[in-house]
Amino acid sequence: MxxxxxxxxxxxxxxxxxxxxxxxxxxxxxxxxxxxxxxxxxxxxxxxxxxxxxxxxxxxxxxxxxxxxxxxxxxxxxxxxxxxxxxxxxxxxxxxxxKSADENYEKIMWLTEDEFEDLLYIIRKKPVKSRGVNPEEKYRRDRAIIYLLTYAGPRVNELSNLKLTDLDMELKRIRIVGKGMKVRTVPISNTLLAELQEWLSFRAKMATKKAHVADSPYVFYSQRSQKFTVRGIQTMIEGYSLPNKKLTPHMFRHTFCKWMLKATNNDIEKVRRLAGHSNITTTSKYLKDSYSDLADAVDALPVF
The missing domain is CATH 1.10.150.130 (Tyrosine recombinase, N-terminal domain)
Structure with a gap:
């Protein structure tokens, strides 16, 4: 046979x-x-x-x-x-x-603080190639999206569907409708609050100049549409990829989870609730250190 x-x-x-x-x-x-x-x-x-x-x-x-x-x-x-x-x-x-011991884990990639700073510089300096696009408008929108993804951790479809009424700037919280129509509330940090205020103020000015912005119920719009689509957000973010790291919207969600674990001293339940994970095992993946973290730890051993 x-x-x-x-x-x-x-x-x-x-x-x-x-x-x-x-x-x-x-x-x-x-x-x-x-x-x-x-x-x-x-x-x-x-x-x-x-x-x-x-x-x-x-x-x-x-x-x-x-x-x-x-x-x-x-x-x-x-x-x-x-x-x-x-x-x-x-x-x-x-x-x-x-599956190798680190295979699932290696798929989870996030940005270091230095990489995030480099990204902000790239967003500011990257020239606009499309005709008719207002460079300032694109910069302000893209920057606000990056901050929101990183400091609130929404999924890309949750970000695309985010409405102005979902933002409570006075109480500093965001209403996010997740998988299965489950709703979670994420507090807005002072850092994110400042960025969102900047964007919303600019957005209000653009609403006086563009009808589709004035008619849009969404926080983020595109050049011609009331809503910035999932694919549009993905393409925008990929365009800012770092020299050694291709960026995806979900990478910023990973970054949010990783940074939040550090900020909460590894309080996995708090991060699970903020990220909207149904299962805590999903959140627990972020407790592992990256290979570079492990290498840094080994290099930090005392030398005799």
Missing amino acids: LTTYISYLQDKGMAQNTVISYKSDLNAFFHELQITPDDYVLPLDIRKWINAMINPSDTKPLAVTTINRRLNALRSFYSWAVKNKKLQHNPMEEIQDL
């Missing part, structure tokens, strides 16, 4: 090196479990095999990427076998790829 499968891969036009890799990985699986391709295999057998690769008794453990490559070869083989009625059961349906 393995020979038939390999021929199938070749007929499909798969690169020769990939075919060789699949064949090698499958042969390793059958050899190490001492079975044939026709034998009945349980998910438990595969989990034991994975454990043997992670914790070998006499050799170096295989890298997570190597194990996942082998699992991918198995997944393809058993899917083909069931589809072509060579086997009745696919043991790979319950098997997930491995």
Whole structure:
């Protein structure tokens, strides 16, 4: 059956090196479990095999990427076998790829205080390339958005939908409608308050000059629309990316959570409520330090 499968891969036009890799990985699986391709295999057998690769008794453990490559070869083989009625059961349906200890965490990226300061400089200095765009208007709007994302932590769709009536400047709080129409109230810090006051004052002036601004119920508008769309915000923020870091709206939400944990001395429940996380495990991800934080900690060890 393995020979038939390999021929199938070749007929499909798969690169020769990939075919060789699949064949090698499958042969390793059958050899190490001492079975044939026709034998009945349980998910438990595969989990034991994975454990043997992670914790070998006499050799170096295989890298997570190597194990996942082998699992991918198995997944393809058993899917083909069931589809072509060579086997009745696919043991790979319950098997997930491995994740390295830091993999989920590394996806969570935030800005350091120095990077945030650099970003403010970039926003101020970046020239406007689109014709007919008022540079001052764009600068003031974009700056206010960056501050709001960083100091209040809304999701990008929550920011896009934010209305003027959601801002209570007197009581210093923001009403945010989140996932599942859940409403949360986030206090406005003095820093954010000053930025929002600047923007709202300027926005009021623009409302006297532009009809779509005057008619807009939203805090942020675009060049021609009453509402600054999610895609528009994403594009705007990506345009300010730092030399070594691509910016996304969600990165500022990560920054908010990370900075808030520091400000609250790791009070995870407070940050969960402010961020609108349904599950506290989501918030707990921010308790981990970045690799650079860990490197700085090691470098801070005393020297003798």
